[in-house]
Amino acid sequence: MKKYLLASAGGASFLCLIASSICVQAVPVNTITANKQESELKLSDTNFAIEISNNLESKSDNVKNVKQKNNKKLTQKQRAENVNQANSNQTGVDETTKASEEIEQVTSVSQLSDVQPTDWAFQALQSLVERYGCIAGYPNGTYRGNRAMTRYEFAAGLNACLERVNELIATATNDLVRKQDLETLRRLQEEFSAELATLRGRVDGLEARAAELEANQFSTTTKLQGEAIFAAIGATGGAPGREDPNIILTNRVRLNLNTSFTGKDLLITGLQAHNFLGGLDGSGSVQESLGLASPLLSASNARTSFEPQFPGIDPKNLSARGANSVELYKLLYIFPIADKLTLFAGTSAEVSDAFPAILPFAGEGQESISRFGTLNPVLRVSGGTSGTGLASAAGFIFNLSDAIDLRALYGSVNANIPQNAPDILPSVSGTPLGSGIFGGSSVVAAQLTLKPSRSIDIGLNYANSYHEINILGTGLTSSDIFALSGANIGLGIPVKLNSFGGTVNFRFSEQLALSGYGAAIFVDDSSGRVNASSTFTSWMVGLHLKDLIKKGNTAGILFGQPLYRTDADGDASLAAAGVQRATPYHLEAYYKFKVNDNVSITPGAFVLFNPEGDSRNDTTTVGVLRTTFTF
Template identity: 70%
Template structure:
């Protein structure tokens, strides 16, 4: 029998010599670095296991037989997180390539691995020519051993340097491949000299291989713990709990200041993915805000600033539902802290640039980028006015209770530009109108049917001309079965058209336009503002009436103010205001002293740790609800937010 080791039909000397002396990179003995060429080295790992324990026998030229046991460690899990390990275990026998470059960290090699593709012929590498001095070595590694990978653009980039960590990872991959060849070989032998060369390489990189082995062992232990205690393999659970004290002074003439109240809102969100790219969002919530049909028990009603129906007001906080204590679709009551489904939405890509979404409990802000940094009901601005452009809120677009059933798309035109649109209907699950409870108002006041009653078509074009500027342009066309705007931002939201023959049962049609911009002129300071205009027209045909509402806001947002993680904001603007009317519509209700309303707000969020923040803040309303008869009103908030 020939005095060499079984290694299929190839002589193992070519591979070992390539690794030890003939390859573009060599193992460098300490103190002799200058004697070695260190241009580049690249390996591809065929993954079939994390660890392999292999033993085999060799026979030297004198027919002496001895055993060699070798523990090979797959480098595919270097620096990966436990969740990615779980995914990797489901993708066994997957090709993974490690690009070896000048980064000294072992994690960086795996981080870049996904950008490299396995090649089966050296001719696939566009920048490797037969005249290159290393062409033969590369050809051998590719065609005999499968130890070379290229970039997606079919280049090899063979003149880049590598580190010892990276060479150790590559060496380990090739050792794995050699072991596979030995395990399946039936002919030819390798000499003892070949194995000695291999042993020297292992000894030279023993420290690096030990480091990799330790990392894999630690990650395997963490993965086992996660698998044993995980909530779900497809669903992630997160939550937010808000506990807040709210006090106010001012309001309508003759009203006493309300007592300080303590309120809460708790949300649990489950995000499920079935393909790794899609998301099913299921949201549950409970809160103890009061209000009901007539606003009884709400802070706004106590101040005398709420609408007579559904308690719409400019004194509302950011984390308060638009319709607290009532289902506006049926006018049925909701008791405090009862469990509700406030979100059910499925988002799924259908092409590289096109994503679709649909759900029976959705909000416009689920699909449209918010642009302004003041948005964040539990973390940022404390008022409803400051968080979003009013056009996004029209027709209950952000009710806080997932009022609408909606479907739409997200089209990514480029990295700087995307377009989104949706159709939403607040009464899609109601088959027929209920009996009238007032003239022109049924027990299902928003209407009925998926394509009848109150509905909205909304769109947003988001433009990012630079990394520091975000611009959002909004349009909404909506039909409302009753005479409301559906924003919850002002008492004039209910009874949007006022005048002879314009009662609550008058249906209205809205065309709403808005724009929002945020400019981060330094890493920690941003300017943000919006403008909006609503054009409201009678839709019954019985009268000629139209009204224009306008609103604007400007503010400064601070990141990491005084301490990392602490944010602050100063905001000033004009809440929704009847700026113009035509036909029989009036600018103000009878008895009101019409005046331009203004809103001034400041808050500071203390970040206690990654999961707890405390936000004290206050906002002041001048001429609240566009009536100078009302006293200047101040609302103070102390909000504590827990995230998990």
């Protein structure tokens, strides 16, 4: 079953839920506890014995003396062979230290083809192993490097036989242990007492450390993931008469707790803090400083990808939020109920949590630097990607086949509020998005994902929304507020939206992809008090490059049209009075440099032509230098 939720700490979507059982592996994440029996390491583990032997061989003169003493018991022929292989053996030692193959149980020393069976101790141990089955080697029956078994390796096998015999005696099966075998074991213990003591000391130390880690572990069921973004943002251009804003330094930090109770389910709890400003009137934001923001909530073409849609305010009740205040931005539970069917529900969720992004530019902390470039606008309708888990939502993921995937959800913005607050503007209450699971602003959305070939991904989206006030809820354009524009159409007019979108990603190779999307949003009056409708459209096309210059580095070049009102009927108008309409365009380029597995630096810029669809506005450039830390 292939379905996954993107639980990456950053990015416009926190879950991917695409084509395989939950993409964040839904298993108990503390490997110390999950593999407790493995961490209680036994000396019969020959891999462990070899590693200790190699370390001691290379660092301890005492070990060399022990080996020389043992070599005196070899035949003249063996000594000659060992001298001839001295250099190659050292190479074998190094290779053995790096060996990571899984070991399998063997029942005869003779299966270990590179151990020379000429010493009395070898023959004695061979007899014990064949009788009690107590030594392990590599699956191919050899030790790395084609060298003789070291005394420490031999001691590991001896200790395994001692433990096996002790088990037989402890379980009242001492009749299975021969008296002569006990005497042989005693002699072998005396011969290899120094090596046995060294190995046991190492194991005791490892067990003590494992116990300490277990005692101080975070959780046996929960994995902590985090992302911290530091970014410098500068801009120039904007509305006539506006001065360029100062360069600002912003941050966004997310901590995500991914919990699995059964190994197949996933509970996602996300906390975040950021220092973006905006509030109800958008003051303090780059967009407002440029003069390109909506009169409320600072929606704009000039938004960056990692900026929340409603900074500085809770849109549910219009209460203020201070910079770097901690908030719960994600709470979602995903659980399979059948081989191809998974359900999810939560009180802080986004549309993009359930729907695959398709675009390779998606990823707020790693890829595109603009809000325009990361997702199809249809996913953003109704605050679907607000960055704050605006809605309570429930839905399903149905994998019809490896090539067809269907997802759908219902989301309610103010599900936790029983009644509307008193009006603060005509027909606009203090809880402007409504109240109740079914009484307030809501959205029903679906996505059909198709994979006709290994190189093509297609996403088809539909969303039906109801908004208690006259907004789109995308955060992508200043026309987001007053979605129906007109002299007699106020903010308190409720609207209904039917949104259609398509996204395609075509991979020419593993390193090069051509991607794009198209979207159309149809807005109609839902009050009956006016006769008005409008249509918004948007499109984008771009090239995405992987492993550019260096493995792990990515780059993107994007061009397209931001959301733009292309049609208006009835009482609605195409633009407010005084606006000189012109089609807006967006051009963007960025390059992500991967410093290491945990740090990336992304310089980039995007240019807005006719920003906000008004030719009076100057061509605007927004530059970003983003550093992302993941842990």
